[in-house]
Amino acid sequence: xxxxxxxxxxxxxxxxxxxxxxxxxxxxxxxxxxxxxxxxxxxxxxxxxxxxxxxxxxxxxxxxxxxxxxxxxxxxxxxxxxxxxxxxxxxxxxxxxxxxxxxxxxxxxxxxxxxxxxxxxxxxxxxxxxxxxxxxxxxxxxxxxxxxxxxxxxxxxxxxxxxxxxxxxxxxxxxxxxxxxxxxxxxxxxxxxxxxxxxxxxxxxxxxxxxxxxxxxxxxxxxxxxxxxxxxxxxxxxxxxxxxxxxxxxxxxxxxxxxxxxxxxxxxxxxxxxxxxxxxxxxx
Amino acid sequence: xxxxxxxxxxxxxxxxxxxxxxxxxxxxxxxxxxxxxxxxxxxxxxxxxxxxxxxxxxxxxxxxxxxxxxxxxxxxxxxxxxxxxxxxxxxxxxxxxxxxxxxxxxxxxxxxxxxxxxxxxxxxxxxxxxxxxxxxxxxxxxxxxxxxxxxxxxxxxxxxxxxxxxxxxxxxxxxxxxxxxxxxxxxxxxxxxxxxxxxxxxxxxxxxxxxxxxxxxxxxxxxxxxxxxxxxxxxxxxxxxxxxxxxxxxxxxxxxxxxxxxxxxxxxxxxxxxxxxxxxxxxxxxxxxxxxxxxxxxxxxxxxxxxxxxxxxxxxxxxxxxxxxxxxxxxxxxxx
Numbered sequence: 001x002x003x004x005x006x007x008x009x010x011x012x013x014x015x016x017x018x019x020x021x022x023x024x025x026x027x028x029x030x031x032x033x034x035x036x037x038x039x040x041x042x043x044x045x046x047x048x049x050x051x052x053x054x055x056x057x058x059x060x061x062x063x064x065x066x067x068x069x070x071x072x073x074x075x076x077x078x079x080x081x082x083x084x085x086x087x088x089x090x091x092x093x094x095x096x097x098x099x100x101x102x103x104x105x106x107x108x109x110x111x112x113x114x115x116x117x118x119x120x121x122x123x124x125x126x127x128x129x130x131x132x133x134x135x136x137x138x139x140x141x142x143x144x145x146x147x148x149x150x151x152x153x154x155x156x157x158x159x160x161x162x163x164x165x166x167x168x169x170x171x172x173x174x175x176x177x178x179x180x181x182x183x184x185x186x187x188x189x190x191x192x193x194x195x196x197x198x199x200x201x202x203x204x205x206x207x208x209x210x211x212x213x214x215x216x217x218x219x220x221x222x223x224x225x226x227x228x229x230x231x232x233x234x235x236x237x238x239x240x241x242x243x244x245x246x247x248x249x250x251x252x253x254x255x256x257x258x259x260x261x262x263x264x265x266x267x268x269x270x271x272x273x274x275x276x277x278x279x280x281x282x283x284x
Numbered sequence: 285x286x287x288x289x290x291x292x293x294x295x296x297x298x299x300x301x302x303x304x305x306x307x308x309x310x311x312x313x314x315x316x317x318x319x320x321x322x323x324x325x326x327x328x329x330x331x332x333x334x335x336x337x338x339x340x341x342x343x344x345x346x347x348x349x350x351x352x353x354x355x356x357x358x359x360x361x362x363x364x365x366x367x368x369x370x371x372x373x374x375x376x377x378x379x380x381x382x383x384x385x386x387x388x389x390x391x392x393x394x395x396x397x398x399x400x401x402x403x404x405x406x407x408x409x410x411x412x413x414x415x416x417x418x419x420x421x422x423x424x425x426x427x428x429x430x431x432x433x434x435x436x437x438x439x440x441x442x443x444x445x446x447x448x449x450x451x452x453x454x455x456x457x458x459x460x461x462x463x464x465x466x467x468x469x470x471x472x473x474x475x476x477x478x479x480x481x482x483x484x485x486x487x488x489x490x491x492x493x494x495x496x497x498x499x500x501x502x503x504x505x506x507x508x509x510x511x512x513x514x515x516x517x518x519x520x521x522x523x524x525x526x527x528x529x530x531x532x533x534x535x536x537x538x539x540x541x542x543x544x545x546x547x548x549x550x551x552x553x554x555x556x557x558x559x560x561x562x563x564x565x566x567x568x569x570x571x572x573x574x575x576x577x578x579x580x581x582x583x584x585x586x587x588x589x590x591x592x593x594x595x596x597x598x599x600x601x602x603x604x605x606x607x608x609x610x611x612x613x614x615x616x617x618x619x620x
Contacts, residue, residue: 158359
């Protein structure tokens with residue numbers, strides 16, 4: 001378990017660089033969301049979750065369900081660095097015959113808990129897992145990662161009700177609140193705020209965090225695990241495209257990969273950040 | 285009439301006034317309790333239709349293993365997918381019009397592509413749900429489920445077969461759609477009748493034409509064969525498993541008789557008629573006549589009235605088959 005923020009920041013930085021390389025090689029895919037979620041994925045796989053890359057069927061492992069499957073480059077890059085497969089294989093993203101499918105496919109790659117892509121179904125699947133774990137008296141936690149945009153799906157809210165009804169306190173939803181979706185700002189496409197009040201009205205416990213602040217993420221997960229009788233939403237405010245100046249906050253980067261030139265610029269920026277982290281000059 | 289004795293069908297096979305009756309959903313409800321006694325991994329989910337789909341028997345026997353998801357069919361199957369991921373064998377029930385009618389993409393992605401062992405039970409399928417009208421009459425469910433990779437599709441012919449089919453699918457590991465009916469229908473199989481997933485049953489042997497059907501309407505087909513007895517020799521096949529399709533049995537029969545009629549309480553496009561046409565076109569091109577819903581919706585009415593209205597009773601089927609002049613087509617019979 002890694003708790004040192006400098007160490008976590010370095011891992012997240014590597015993940016960002018590698019996911020951009022994989023996206024550039026693939027020639028298609030999503031950049032904004034993955035960059036925005038790199039810090040949270042780093043905390044999950046290197047600090048918070050109980051898991052074993054060498055034993056993906058381990059019954060006591062925590063489950064991670066990625067509902068918004070399109071941000072899988074960050075999941076893949078994190079898994080590669082956590083030891084599930086090689087970084088070389090990561091670079092086969094979206095290629096014919098690869099286990100690293102354009103959207104996560106469980107049967108293709110050990111370590112994935114679900115197949116996902118079509119939005120709004122992940123919380124239901126995580127809820128089913130959590131319900132079954134309670135029935136069997138198992139102690140692991142089910143983490144479901146969702147996007148703000150997919151909250152427009154009715155299926156998601158069906159699961160919000162279900163999880164509260166069955167008091168699934170072994171279920172933690174982390175929402176990537178980055179305010180972007182394919183066609184623009186989420187609040188213009190279909191307003192979601194006020195999130196906290198909405199979820200509390202549905203009998204969820206809500207914690208709000210800065211999705212790039214390691215201590216905040218870690219303490220939110222600790223708090224979430226201690227909550228009894230309710231599922232927990234960690235509303236993580238993130239910056240899409242985080243770490244690459246020309247991608248940050250721009251919805252146009254939701255669904256495209258960097259060109260060779262853009263990749264070079266992006267990696268140069270991320271390398272600069274890396275140097276700051278290494279020299280203890282990074283402003284967390 | 286050459287009744288297949290190995291199937292141990294009911295004695296008064298031709299007399300619906302003597303045969304007992306029951307609804308296929310009832311066979312499912314009873315069998316689920318039995319299956320759950322045998323296998324503690326079985327759990328049940330329902331979308332506010334527990335008693336209608338007869339899952340209340342399971343819910344009463346195993347309350348802790350039952351989840352009521354409310355009127356939320358998308359959640360029904362996706363929560364079930366998650367339970368299957370946790371090692372459970374979920375049976376989730378609703379009306380066929382809503383599941384798989386409303387939640388098809390969730391079934392496709394989170395169950396079939398994700399390869400999760402979930403049993404989807406669609407009750408009140410077909411016209412026979414009656415007065416509720418066309419919104420509730422699922423007539424496309426076989427088509428949309430059988431097209432999905434990994435999926436099995438089972439349509440039991442009567443309450444006994446629904447019981448046997450439920451026990452069988454509980455032991456199988458494929459995602460499965462089980463299609464059930466609300467209305468009672470004659471029970472022409474018995475507890476001695478074997479049931480094997482994917483193995484069609486030749487109920488009656490014949491030489492002029494093969495009649496292929498499934499579900500409670502199959503009894504109308506059997507009766508039609510009986511009514512035609514003197515004039516046309518009809519071979520009747522119970523295609524209780526639409527997928528995996530029993531190519532061998534259907535092709536062998538088509539080659540023998542040289543003519544095929546399909547019968548279903550479903551659109552003829554994409555349903556049993558569609559499936560049979562695909563298989564025969566590829567393996568043994570045969571003249572086919574499809575009886576069922578002809579690209580139209582149903583309407584309100586009693587089940588029996590609707591079957592009559594849409595030409596799906598034994599008398600209508602026999603009449604329709606009698607003018608097809610299969611006898612003239614004997615030349616086209618295949619030699620093998």
